[in-house]
Amino acid sequence: MSFTVYAIIDPRSQRPFYVGETGVFDLRCRQHLDGTDQISGLVIRQIQENGFVPHFVVLEAHDNEETALRAEIVWIELMLARGIDLLNSQAFTGYFDRTAKRHSETTRLRRMQRLRALANGRTAERTPTTAAISPPPKSKTGVSKARTRKPATSKRDPNTPKTPRRRRPYKPPSRTSEIPSDPT
Numbered sequence: 011m012s013f014t015v016y017a018i019i020d021p022r023s024q025r026p027f028y029v030g031e032t033g034v035f036d037l038r039c040r041q042h043l044d045g046t047d048q049i050s051g052l053v054i055r056q057i058q059e060n061g062f063v064p065h066f067v068v069l070e071a072h073d074n075e076e077t078a079l080r081a082e083i084v085w086i087e088l089m090l091a092r093g094i095d096l097l098n099s100q101a102f103t104g105y106f107d108r109t110a111k112r113h114s115e116t117t118r119l120r121r122m123q124r125l126r127a128l129a130n131g132r133t134a135e136r137t138p139t140t141a142a143i144s145p146p147p148k149s150k151t152g153v154s155k156a157r158t159r160k161p162a163t164s165k166r167d168p169n170t171p172k173t174p175r176r177r178r179p180y181k182p183p184s185r186t187s188e189i190p191s192d193p194t
Contacts, residue, residue, distance in 0.1 A: 012071050013078035015085055018042060018050065019065040020057060026067075026089060027053055028097050031082040033075065039066045049097045049108065052115040059122045 014035045017026040028050040032038035042064070045051045057064050069085055072078040086100055099108060 012073065013075050014068055015070040015072070015078055015081045017067045017069055017085070018054070019067060020053070021062045021065055022057065022060065026094060026096070029069070029082060029085045029089065030098075031075075031078045035066075035068065042066070049112050049115055052112065052119055053097060056115070056119050056122055059119065059126060 011033060013031060013033050015029070015031050016035065016038075018028040018030070019026050030038065042050070042054055043058075045055050045058075054064055070078070070081045072081060083100070086096060086098055089096055097111070
């Protein structure tokens, strides 16, 4: 059995973004193309959303898994040392960096999908994310349909000045029992 160390290359930038190791290269390529919830899967979906297909390149082939795993680590370290940003979990300094990257890639993918839907003539749902991207739709009169806040109804007379609230002064807790004196 042969173990393969491979890289996935983004055709938009011609740069690798993931290095992996597998025993069945064809199956692993199909799994990547099907997409996962990993960061690399989100980037692959972005590539596909743009109408491209990521390139899979065999870097090395080995007879046993241990040597292939060592080679994978060497390739990851080599690419990181050359300034290539990889999406492998080893490339991040910790959980929070990976989480932030996953969030930014997910947001980017959603925006791309909404833009594609708009380009194809469909109207995208207005969500908080799309509201930040585009202005609110206008009505037939040309006035935006942004939600307006209704004035709050108050029982207090608006002409009377507002009285400040009185704060209670801090009072330390009282001792409930006295400490017995020394009997000697």
